[in-house]
Amino acid sequence: MRSYTLIAPAKINLYLEIIGDRPDGYHELVMIMQSIDLADKIEIKSISSETIQVHCNHPQVPTDKSNLVYRAAELMAKKFPEAFAKYGGVDITLQKYIPVAAGLAGGSTNAAAVLVGIDLLWNLGLTQSELEELGATLGSDIPFCIAGGTVIATGRGEQLAPLPSLDHIYIVLAKYRSLEVSTAWAYKTYRQEYGSGYLKDTNDLAARAAAVHSSAMVKAILDKDTAAISQQLHNDLERVVLPAYPQVLQLRELFAAQTDVIGTMMSGSGPSVFAICASQAQAEQVKLQIREAIPDEDLELFVTRTIAQGIRVA
Ligand code: ATP
DSSP, X not given: OOEEEEEEXXXXXXXXXXXXXXXXSSEEEEEEEEEEEEEEXXXXXXXXXXXXXXXXXXXXXXXXXTSHHHHHHHHHHHHOHHHHHHHOEEEEEEEOOSOTTSSSOHHHHHHHHHHHHHHHHTXXXXXXXXXXXXXXXXXXXXXXXXXXXXXXXEETTTEEEEEOOOOOOEEEEEEETTOOOOHHHHHHHHHHHHGGGSOOSHHHHHHHHHHGGGSHHHHHXXXXXXXXXXXXXXXXXXXXXXXXXXXXXXXXXXXXTOTTEEEEEEOTTSSOEEEEESSHHHHHHHHHHHHHHOOOTTEEEEEEEBXXXXXXXX
């Protein structure tokens, strides 16, 4: 039986701006996404029966059709029925290391890995943009997760413009295990509170999205200037999540108060919060300081770093 083991990295948002509504009900976004080396491991193998089987070591992650990896495999079976018939079904085993419902694109990166894995398993020879197009039909963050790295994402997050990669920026990541923020709630609340300021005109939306290319954040990334990147971190969703979730606000303030932290921000719709440090040693030190300040075992802390790649074969 053929099998592949894939590494599926999480992402953080260095920048997230909500600029308007879309006719399809999503928001028009301007984001800068960044892969990090905190990753799930996914084993995918062909099986003789024409079925899709999912196994996972994490109690919060479903193994039925609601798992994004199931839907990714189902999509491939539908798109490539001859290959499905020729190679048989797929058995997928997920080993989760990325915190669930954290704003780190855990489910999306798993689905991206399954698209890449099945492409290999069935010898389909799909291009990166074909894989991204398939991914976009399942979820907005999936196209980014395929190649990963450092990328400007616009539209609903599926239109990608790669930036030079940022290797080795050290990150401390914090997430309360039992705390989940619904992405749908965060965007809906943002619309209710700030929707009156959205750009309406299509030309204005296009101009705003294009302006990111000459923004201070993109300049900082092109200069590989970690201090300037840290100063330009931005996430509009903090405006609704921080007031509603005091634990996230507390983490954010605690990170900001550490001497060795040069920038801190919530990732995506939260509740994970990350902090940028100048070295791995400083990141380890900050992790210890946060652990001392919040001895609660429910708080998970990681030291991780930015990486230049998305899905890869182990
Ligand atoms: P995003 O940053 O894209 O909004 P997230 O990191 O906030 O995603 P996920 O970890 O993808 O959120 O999980 C969101 C929900 O999706 C969870 O409550 C979980 O039950 C469900 N889910 C479905 N498939 C997966 C998967 N493969 N891994 C994790 N969660 C999954």
